Every structure is written in structure tokens, then in C-alpha cells.
Amino acid sequence: MRILGIDPGSRVTGFGIVEQQGNRLIHVDNGAIFTRSGDALPARLKLIHDGLHQVIATHAPEAMAIEQVFVAKNAMSALKLGHARGAALLVGANNHLPISEYTALQVKNAVVGYGRAAKGQVQQMVRALLNLPEIAQEDASDALAVAICHAHSSGLSNRLEKALSRGR
Amino acid sequence: MRILGIDPGSRVTGFGIVEQQGNRLIHVDNGAIFTRSGDALPARLKLIHDGLHQVIATHAPEAMAIEQVFVAKNAMSALKLGHARGAALLVGANNHLPISEYTALQVKNAVVGYGRAAKGQVQQMVRALLNLPEIAQEDASDALAVAICHAHSSGLSNRLEKALSRGR
Numbered sequence: 001m002r003i004l005g006i007d008p009g010s011r012v013t014g015f016g017i018v019e020q021q022g023n024r025l026i027h028v029d030n031g032a033i034f035t036r037s038g039d040a041l042p043a044r045l046k047l048i049h050d051g052l053h054q055v056i057a058t059h060a061p062e063a064m065a066i067e068q069v070f071v072a073k074n075a076m077s078a079l080k081l082g083h084a085r086g087a088a089l090l091v092g093a094n095n096h097l098p099i100s101e102y103t104a105l106q107v108k109n110a111v112v113g114y115g116r117a118a119k120g121q122v123q124q125m126v127r128a129l130l131n132l133p134e135i136a137q138e139d140a141s142d143a144l145a146v147a148i149c150h151a152h153s154s155g156l157s158n159r160l161e162k163a164l165s166r167g168r
Numbered sequence: 169m170r171i172l173g174i175d176p177g178s179r180v181t182g183f184g185i186v187e188q189q190g191n192r193l194i195h196v197d198n199g200a201i202f203t204r205s206g207d208a209l210p211a212r213l214k215l216i217h218d219g220l221h222q223v224i225a226t227h228a229p230e231a232m233a234i235e236q237v238f239v240a241k242n243a244m245s246a247l248k249l250g251h252a253r254g255a256a257l258l259v260g261a262n263n264h265l266p267i268s269e270y271t272a273l274q275v276k277n278a279v280v281g282y283g284r285a286a287k288g289q290v291q292q293m294v295r296a297l298l299n300l301p302e303i304a305q306e307d308a309s310d311a312l313a314v315a316i317c318h319a320h321s322s323g324l325s326n327r328l329e330k331a332l333s334r335g336r
Binding site: 040041042043045046049069070073074075076077078079080081082083084085086087089090092093094099 | 208209210211213214217237238241242243244245246247248249250251252253254255257258260261262267
């Protein structure tokens with residue numbers, strides 16, 4: 001299964017694609033969409049929307065994963081994040097991708113095995129798991145992390161399903 | 169000029185269309201898009217997106233107006249509003265509509281002539297200005313109000329331009 005992870009933001013939206021083959025995880029692509037700070041908000045959202053649409057058209061992922069947000073620094077930053085997140089979710093919906101949301105705790109647990117891991121540890125583990133010498137963009141690394149989290153949890157539920165069906 | 173006003177919300181998104189003919193304002197349509205609370209967020213955003221896209225396809229507005237948000241009750245509601253707002257702005261951008269944002273103060277000033285007018289006064293003036301016996305949805309009324317605000321301010325800038333060109 002090919003998974004698109006997204007880390008949306010009004011200035012930078014990271015994306016990462018991983019391919020899950022059995023227990024193996026293969027890195028397919030990662031990158032970031034930068035919006036121009038001088039552009040009006042609708043133009044920036046269109047840039048995010050069209051950029052992600054292009055990524056989906058290129059790599060044909062079968063699922064999308066995105067971080068669930070519970071808290072934001074303040075109402076203004078939450079509104080900004082909401083705009084970008086809305087654009088990202090719409091691209092997934094428009095492309096008929098099943099979308100899963102994971103909390104930061106779930107992502108850290110899946111990638112590092114420890115829910116309170118530091119940002120640097122997560123980035124290091126993403127590189128190690130995907131055999132990448134480096135990842136240019138922090139947001140791209142975060143996007144890969146949520147994709148890995150989805151791979152783990154869907155892998156787990158698949159294994160559970162198989163185990164259950166064997167038990168029947 | 170035909171103006172689409174939008175009052176986005178995660179549960180209800182109001183829309184209103186007014187046609188400006190010289191100094192006259194004519195009501196064209198108003199309504200609301202209701203999202204199903206049981207639906208997942210991406211599906212709800214798609215409903216808003218597709219609904220507004222349909223409104224634009226039906227009425228072919230030449231401009232879009234939306235309320236600018238400075239404060240929100242809290243970060244969680246700001247995030248929710250941001251999702252819906254992002255979807256609405258994207259529809260405008262995808263349909264190549266110029267989008268103008270107005271503060272609540274500007275809308276109230278344009279509709280009632282008083283920036284601190286109560287919600288009920290604004291609704292009453294919207295009905296009076298557009299010669300409508302009633303408006304079913306509060307959010308649709310708010311959407312019409314921001315469309316009226318855009319009509320006033322673009323009418324004003326047009327008149328200013330004409331006056332300036334006469335003065336040249």
C-alpha cells in the first residue's frame with residue numbers, strides 16, 4: 001500500500017510518500033510546498049491544493065494520513081492552520097482517498113516507540129526507517145512520520161484481521 | 169456586478185448573491201449548505217466545496233466577499249472555522265473569482281451605518297435593502313450582508329474613480 005503523509009501549514013506544507021510492502025517500508029518521495037508570503041490567502045490555498053493534487057497524480061497513493069490537531073498556540077494560528085488543513089483535506093476528499101488522522105502522540109509512538117520523543121529523535125528515526133541519508137525539509141520529515149504511523153497501524157490491523165480469520 | 173457573499177462555518181455555510189445595477193441592489197439567491205455532523209471532516213469540507221461550486225456554476229458571480237476573522241472564541245473553534253473557510257476560499261480561487269475580505273465592523277457599517285449594530289438590526293436591514301419578506305437562514309442573511317458590503321465599497325470606489333477621472 002502506498003501512503004501519502006501530509007504536514008499542512010500556511011507557509012510550508014510538507015508531504016511524504018511511503019510504500020508498505022509486507023513488513024517493509026520503502027521511501028517513494030518527500031518534499032514541501034512553499035507558499036509566497038506576499039500572496040493573498042486564496043492564492044496560497046490554491047498553491048497547496050494544486051501542489052498536493054500534483055503529488056497525488058504523480059504517485060497515486062491509496063491512502064492519506066494527517067496529524068490530528070487538538071491544541072494550537074492561539075486562535076489566530078489555529079485559524080491559519082485550519083485554512084491550510086482544510087485545503088489539504090479537500091484534495092484528499094476530491095481524490096477519493098481514505099483519510100486517517102493521528103495524534104502527535106500516536107505518530108511518535110509509531111516512529112520512535114515513545115510518545116514523548118523529541119522532534120530530533122523522530123526525524124532521526126524517520127531517516128533510519130526509510131534508509132534516507134537526509135531529508136531536506138523538516139515538514140517533509142513530519143509528513144513521512146505520519147505516513148509511517150499509518151503504515152504501522154494499518155499493518156497492525158491487517159495482521160489482527162488475519163489472526164482473527166485464522167482463529168475462526 | 170453580481171456578488172457572492174459567503175458566511176462559512178463547519179456546520180452551516182451561508183451564501184447570498186446580490187446583483188448591483190448602478191445604485192440598485194437586487195437579490196438573486198440565498199441559502200445555506202448544511203453538513204452532516206456524523207460525517208468525517210473531509211466529507212464535510214467536500215460538501216461545502218461542491219455546494220459553493222454549484223452555486224457559482226448556477227449564478228456566475230463576478231466577485232466573492234467573505235468576512236475577515238480576527239478573533240475566535242478559542243483555538244479549537246478557530247481551527248474548525250479555518251477548515252470551512254479554507255474550503256470556501258479555495259472554491260473562489262478555483263473559479264478565478266476576485267475575493268475581498270471585510271471585517272464585521274465594515275459589514276455592519278455598510279449595512280446599518282453603525283459598526284456596533286446588533287445582529288438583529290443587521291438582519292432587518294438586509295431584508296429591507298433587498299426587499300425580502302424573510303430570509304430562512306441566519307447564515308444566509310450574514311452572507312448577503314457581506315455581499316452588500318462589497319457592493320457598497322466597490323460602488324464607492326467606482327464612484328471615486330469616476331469623480332477623479334472627471335477632475336482630471
